[in-house]
Amino acid sequence: MSKATHLTLHDGQSAEELAHSPLAVRGLTVSYGEKPAVFSVDMTIEAGSMTAIVGPNGAGKSTLLKAALGVITPLSGQASVYGRPLEMERHRIAYVPQRASVDWDFPTTVLDVVLMGLYRELGLLKLVRARHRQVAMEALERVGMEGFADRQIGQLSGGQQQRVFLARALAQGADLYLLDEPFAGVDAATEKAIIAVLKTLQSQGKTVVAVHHDLSTVETYFDHVFLINQRRIAQGPVAETFTAENLQAAYGGRLATAQLDRLSEVG
């Protein structure tokens, strides 16, 4: 498939393409009140890609992700995962919510949080055994947090909290990783560590999708981009899609002109 067809064939993707897509969303509309946050959005994530979901504040980035996963109920639209209904393939997805969405004073330790990634496997009655703890510890090692296993989560810095959330997703051993603003409010070292983990996942053939707000790092971190502002603006490889023109379309007057200038120079 040439890169050019990618851009043009968004609404009429072939059945075969949909069947292979780790996550395909069709006609998704979500509304909190009378105004839709996301309106009739189609999104097809390419297998093995690292895709950034980009758009201004309130553009529906997180909402799109949550609705695709059924965390919030959409008004209309469907999602398929590896060509099958979401419910049948849920075990292949690992979701990393926004760090700010939970109470970090909750009585739980770092290791306990990572073990939550195994709850699906453990079911209701199986006890947590040494091998489960080992899986959790390995996940913590991959994000450089193995020394914090017994800490109460409230004692961690923002970056460390984000790493723990990532470790929980890693423990699931999923094929598709969906992250909501993984770099929001984290230190530079954590950002580097997280991106290294994500690139490793990609090299293992996994697919990564992240809601991302920092336009300056889109080109270095990701290879695909999905631009959204309530409606789908554009989707495709970063080199072709992350253009000043598309950004203008997504951000309108809200994008700093300096940023646009820089982009047009690059482009």
Add this chain to the structure above:
Amino acid sequence: MLWQALTFQLGYNATLVTLGAMLLGVAAGGTGTFLFLRKRALVSDAISHATLPGVGIAFLVMVAFGGDGRNLAGLLFGSAVTAWLGLLSVQWLNKNTRLSEDSAIGAVLSVFFGAGVVLLTVIQTMSQGRQAGLDSLLLGSTAGMLFSDALMIAAGGALVLGLALVFRRPMTLVAFDSDYAAANGSNVGRIDLLTMGLVLAVTVVGLKIVGLILIVALLIIPPVTARFWTDRAEKVWLISGVIGGAAGYLGAAISASAPNLPTGPIIVLVCFGLFAISLFFAPSRGALSSLIRHRRFQRHVHRRQGLLALANGHPIYERYTMRLLSQEGLIRPDGVATKSGERGAASAMLDERRWRLLREMPAHEDTAASYDGLSDLETVLTKDQLHELDMKLAEVTP
């Protein structure tokens, strides 16, 4: 008398009550934990108050069918039905109107309770049935508890506890991170309903002993108390059950040991006693240890600030700093540094310079991030590291 009550030597009824209260306490503490973790403690207040109209309706129905209206199982069944309606009303108002959950709770609680009071008042004027003492379900009463009553409380409590044990993981996960739970396929709404259903069951089971007004205390105080002692949800759950059980056992025994001590309120007061002890004396989250920690830190800060002021020849404005330094023999009463004060000041100053350098060195990034900038650097760096740092420092400042 109390000792005999504690060792079950006060006769059949007292023993039944004490055992029943203990099991109720364990079930309430264990179930209440999930409510507390989900930060929806007040929903239990709406549930418990919504039991009252059910008691009245059940009485009327039983009388209409020719009974005396005092069958406990029947009364509890009725109370469960209206409590469930109350719970659904809160959920519905919260979801489908602009009312927030606390307003919905307030509205449901008062309306259901009001309806219950009206029903009971009407029932008092009736000539059929044995209505005397029906209002004891408000504050609980253990007088004349039957073996079958105790058995029902025991069975109900055990069932609730068993269900809480089986569903502890999904309930904890939903309480901590409901978005993640939903993304993993949990039905958050249904799990919440299960949590509330268990709370409802405990409430109904507890009506006889503690009564509907005070059961909230037995659901909420144990987990709040347990939270002082641990940072892990599993242990909050265990400790909360133990605290609830202890309060039930001690409270029932105390009330049995003397006449005119109401069981329910005494249990709640014992529970509060355990809470108060934890609030003040728990090792890391308790008020006393927080205060000591804060004082120690304050001292640490003032000492360092004072020493640095001495080193730089700045005046010290803070009275507390002056007092601290002179107590430790670092300054004379007139504010001039003593010999040991000068040594301390010089060492503090050296640490400042070392730290400035340390922060620029990528190799020490982690140390620089974790160091509080107050303690002696000797406590965070090894001798070798310190030596290396001092060599560097000598290069930079000849």
